[in-house]
Amino acid sequence: MSTSFQHIMPITFDSGEEGPHLLILAGVHGDELEPVQVGLKLTTQLAGAIKIRKGTLTIVPIVNRPAYKNKSRTAEDGLDLARTFPGRKEGSKTEQIAWEISQLIRSVDFLIDMHTGGKTYEIYPLSGYVLHRDEKILEIQRTMATTFGLPVQWGTSPELNGRTISVARDAGIPAIYTEYGGGGQQNEEIVEVLYEGCLRVLVELKMIPDRKMHSPEPQYIVEDTREASGHLQIMYPSPLKGDFITHAQLGAMVKKGDLIGEVHDSKAGKGVEISAREDGLLFLIRRRPFVNKNEATAGILPITQPGTITLP
Numbered sequence: 001m002s003t004s005f006q007h008i009m010p011i012t013f014d015s016g017e018e019g020p021h022l023l024i025l026a027g028v029h030g031d032e033l034e035p036v037q038v039g040l041k042l043t044t045q046l047a048g049a050i051k052i053r054k055g056t057l058t059i060v061p062i063v064n065r066p067a068y069k070n071k072s073r074t075a076e077d078g079l080d081l082a083r084t085f086p087g088r089k090e091g092s093k094t095e096q097i098a099w100e101i102s103q104l105i106r107s108v109d110f111l112i113d114m115h116t117g118g119k120t121y122e123i124y125p126l127s128g129y130v131l132h133r134d135e136k137i138l139e140i141q142r143t144m145a146t147t148f149g150l151p152v153q154w155g156t157s158p159e160l161n162g163r164t165i166s167v168a169r170d171a172g173i174p175a176i177y178t179e180y181g182g183g184g185q186q187n188e189e190i191v192e193v194l195y196e197g198c199l200r201v202l203v204e205l206k207m208i209p210d211r212k213m214h215s216p217e218p219q220y221i222v223e224d225t226r227e228a229s230g231h232l233q234i235m236y237p238s239p240l241k242g243d244f245i246t247h248a249q250l251g252a253m254v255k256k257g258d259l260i261g262e263v264h265d266s267k268a269g270k271g272v273e274i275s276a277r278e279d280g281l282l283f284l285i286r287r288r289p290f291v292n293k294n295e296a297t298a299g300i301l302p303i304t305q306p307g308t309i310t311l312p
Contacts (some may be wrong), residue, residue, distance in 0.1 A: 005067065007097045012058045012294070013046050019055025021207050023108040024198060025164060026060065028081050028115065030067025030074070033186040035114035036195045051293055052197075055207045058108065061100060066093055073118050082115075083162035090169060094281060105167045110144070110199060113164045115286070117182025117240035121232070124251045124283040125180040125193065126152035128230060130169050131223060133158060142175040148197035148205045149176060149216045152283060152301070155223040156230025165181075181230075183287035189271055212257070219307040222301055229311070236301040238263050239272050244291045252282050253304065260298045263291060278302045 024042065026035035039044065039061030046052065046059075062068050066075035074080055079094035087098025090096075105111055112294040127145035131140040145153045154262075157176050158169060168175035181190040200215060202208045228234065238244065242265035248254060254276045264271040274297050284299030291297060 001081055005100045007093070008060055008063060008100050008104070009065075009149045010058050010060050011043050012056060012285075013052045014050040014056045014246050015054050015207070017054045019207060020110055021056040021058065021102060021108040022110045022112070022202065022205060022207065023111040024057070024059045024293050025111070027062040027064055027068050028113065028164065030070060030072050030254045031116050031118040031184075032116040034116055034181055034194060036062055036068065036189040037186070037191045038114060038198065041191070041195055042198060050208055052207055053209065057202070057207060058104070060101070060104070064094075064097060073120075073228065082164070085164055095201050100212040101164065102167045105164060105173065106171045107210050109173065110140075110201075110205065111164065111173055112144070112148075112198060113175070113177040113262070115177060115179050115188070117284070118177070119184040120182070120286060120288040122181060122193050122250055122287050123179040123232075124152060124185040124281070125150040125178075125198075126220070126283065127178050128154045128156055128177050129160040129176045130160075130230075131155045131225065132169060133300055137172060137174050141176055143204065144174060144176045144201055146203050147200050147215070148178065149200055149218075150180065150193070150197065150290065151216075151223045152281070154301070156229070157224070157226070160228065161232055172274060182236065187302040220301065220303050222303055222311065223302075223309075224311045225307055226311055228305050232295050232299055235272055235284060236260070236292045236297045237294045238274070238297050239293065240265050240268075240270075240289065241293045242266070242271070243289050244274075244286050244297055245289075246285055246287075248282055248298070250282060250283065250285045253280070254300065255279050261286070263297070274298065277302060
């Protein structure tokens with residue numbers, strides 16, 4: 001593995017035996033705490049109790065070190081790293097990190113990129129992937145997402161750019177991302193769930209011995225062909241600037257017209273209700289009280305019972 005990176009610190013475990021090369025990323029956003037802990041736990045365990053017996057595993061426990069140091073979503077340049085890929089070698093700090101991670105992604109065979117809702121959102125546990133035009137890659141991604149074992153499996157638009165998974169898409173590399181938790185507090189249960197999910201993928205790729213772990217099946221499998229599906233930041237935009245008050249429970253099945261929350265502008269002396277526009281699973285809710293106009297407040301997947309659905 002190249003050691004010429006300036007901003008990222010990949011940790012590589014090479015079995016010495018031919019096999020796949022899996023890359024696991026965490027900390028693309030500096031306020032997403034649990035994935036970083038998973039990355040660090042994996043590096044500790046793989047240096048001791050667990051041995052890679054086939055192929056190579058590379059882990060970057062903290063991708064966006066400047067943002068993580070500041071406990072913020074972004075580095076000082078204010079760019080969202082998850083919208084900046086493939087980046088620029090001579091660009092700003094975030095663009096340089098994106099460029100280095102892009103080089104790393106193109107050198108591997110499989111990718112897992114772990115996220116949470118950070119300080120702003122809380123997200124129901126899901127594994128996502130792009131609806132790749134190559135059916136073989138798409139099927140591998142489905143298998144990876146199912147193997148990871150989170151309740152929601154969500155295939156989304158292949159047209160969204162700027163992400164780690166769009167770099168993988170263009171390079172023909174099967175990739176999944178995970179979203180689970182957030183709201184500003186670290187949750188050890190989430191750390192354990194994500195850690196076990198990574199181990200299950202390693203077992204599926206035959207990189208480590210079978211650990212006989214429980215493998216939960218996804219409850220909801222959604223393949224979402226709608227334009228911009230997977231873009232969380234545009235869902236249920238606030239119509240005004242103010243304070244958001246939540247009235248719905250994450251993971252609830254809501255009905256069209258149900259109250260999700262309210263936004264109050266105390267200076268203007270007005271408020272507005274945010275109501276569900278469809279029946280479905282409330283998988284995203286805003287936890288940071290202050291909201292700017294057009295910022296997302298919630299997200300609903302229009303699936304009303306466990307099973308598989310294609311949208312639209």
